[in-house]
Amino acid sequence: MAATMRKFSRLAATARTASSFSTAATVTTTRRHLILQTASYNSKxxxxxxxxxxxxxxxxxxxxxxxxxxxxxxxxxxxxxxxxxxxxxxxxxxxxxxxxxxxxxxxxxxxxxxxxxxxxxxxxxxxxxxxxxxxxxxxxxxxxxxxxxxxxxxxxxxxxxxxxSVDDETQKWLEWVDNHLVHVLSPNIYRSPSEALESFDYITTHGNFSFMDRVVAKYGGAAAMYFVSKKLKKRHNITDERKALYDAAETWVDALKGRQYLGGSEPNLGDLAVFGVLRPIRDLKSGKDMFENTRIGEWFTRMENQMKxxxxxxxxxx
Ligand SMILES: N[C@@H](CCC(=O)N[C@@H](CS)C(=O)NCC(=O)O)C(=O)O
Structure with missing residues (x-):
């Protein structure tokens, strides 16, 4: 009994982990000392x-x-x-x-x-x-x-x-990532029982789990997060999660204003933040839907090619 209780409390922890895809405290860090990436171009x-x-x-x-x-x-x-x-x-x-x-x-x-x-x-x-x-x-x-x-x-x-200091435009998008974009992810990746299972299959396959924990976390976590994601949707005033994801992707493409990157001809911290948080959903159904239904794909591929x-x-x- 005690062992079962322990298992469930660990599962709850995993669900918390997964939910922090979206529930992490709102961050509005001021990047006081950051540098404009472009400002550092010089002979050195x-x-x-x-x-x-x-x-x-x-x-x-x-x-x-x-x-x-x-x-x-x-x-x-x-x-x-x-x-x-x-x-x-x-x-x-x-x-x-x-x-x-x-x-x-x-x-x-x-x-x-x-x-x-x-x-x-x-x-x-x-x-x-x-x-x-x-x-x-x-x-x-x-x-x-x-x-x-x-x-x-x-x-x-x-x-x-x-x-x-970091420029205002980049600062705005860094805050958008932490305060908006991350909150759109959980309702999408746990949207339906099958997507929740797909996500937990990814999480448990690529994470650090023992064999038993993997099985428990995959099915238990998927079920838990399916329900938690509905709460998260409400908390962040999301009615249609896919539309919210597509809107976010389109908003980002609009933010580029025809530039290759937010940083112009090179990525800046804004590009890296958006790319980073979207990267884990890249091969999930939600990510594939996003690439099919929005214009974000070209920028995303450019970013992939910038990674070492x-x-x-x-x-x-x-
Ligand atoms: N504001 C933090 C959020 C970090 C966060 O919420 N991480 C999640 C994983 S995605 C976490 O560790 N949750 C606690 C847990 O697993 O118990 C950051 O930007 O680093």
Whole structure:
């Protein structure tokens, strides 16, 4: 009985995890010291020499307690004032977490080498050492960084030490991602029993679960999240979740105003944030529907091509 209760309370934790796709506290971080990416173009900048070739699925590796190593190419840095290369970067994450994927998009775009520790959402034993109970957590040369927007702010400052403020347009879209776009995701990916199962199949296949936890989480989590997503819809005043997703995608394409990226000819932090949170739904039914029914596909493909390819190999447990 006690064991069953424990299982259910862990399942509830998994459902909470999944629901945080959409319920995470509203974030309105002010990026006080961020730099306009374009402002840092100067003679010190190292030019691009990029070979677009990655597809996001290529970065997915499964396995329990897996640490996946991502190394960088030796080639050019992005347009940064000075090349900042930390020695040891570890991302504690859930593979399907939109906030974690935001951080990953940033690291991959800036060609920062990092390792991944896939956290088991049922016991979170991999992050027991931290007081922060969520992911992403980024450890940079031993320093703990939490909260995706704050992590990106900090890392961006280090890449661009001669900082100026982020421009208002980018700031607006960064807040839109945290306050709107992420909330549209859960009602979509858990929309129907079959989509909820598809999502949990993805979550449990790519996450860090024991065999039994995987089975329990897949079916229990899908059922729980199907119902939770209806509540989330109400909470965020969403009536038609697909329309909300399509509208968000179209809103973003309109925001580009015909530019290749929000950042112009190169992605900026706004592009990376939108791309990061949409990446986990890319191959789910909701993501496929979004690509079929909106104009976002071309920009998304351009962004995929901006990511560094995964050259990593699986390493033994964390
Ligand atoms: N505002 C945070 C939200 C982070 C968040 O809610 N993460 C979820 C995973 S998507 C989480 O760890 N939830 C707590 C849990 O799993 O118990 C951020 O941007 O990093």
């Amino acid at each position: 900048n190292i030019p691009h020499s990029y070979t677009p070739q990655s597809h996001w699925l290529s970065s997915i590796t499964t396995g329990h307690n897996s640490v996946i190593s991502y190394s960088t190419a030796t080639s050019a840095a992005r347009h940064v004032d000075e090349k900042y290369v930390p020695n040891d970067v570890v991302l504690y994450q859930y593979q399907a977490c939109p906030f974690c994927n935001k951080v990953k998009a940033f690291l991959e775009y800036y060609d920062i080498p990092y390792k991944i520790v896939e956290v088991n959402p049922m016991n979170k034993k991999e992050i027991k050492w931290s007081d922060y109970k969520k992911v992403p957590i980024l450890k940079v040369d031993g320093e703990e960084m939490v909260n995706s927007s704050d992590i990106i702010d900090k890392m961006f400052q280090r890449l661009h030490p001669d900082s100026v 390819p995964n050259r990593g190999t699986n390493l033994p447990g964390a």
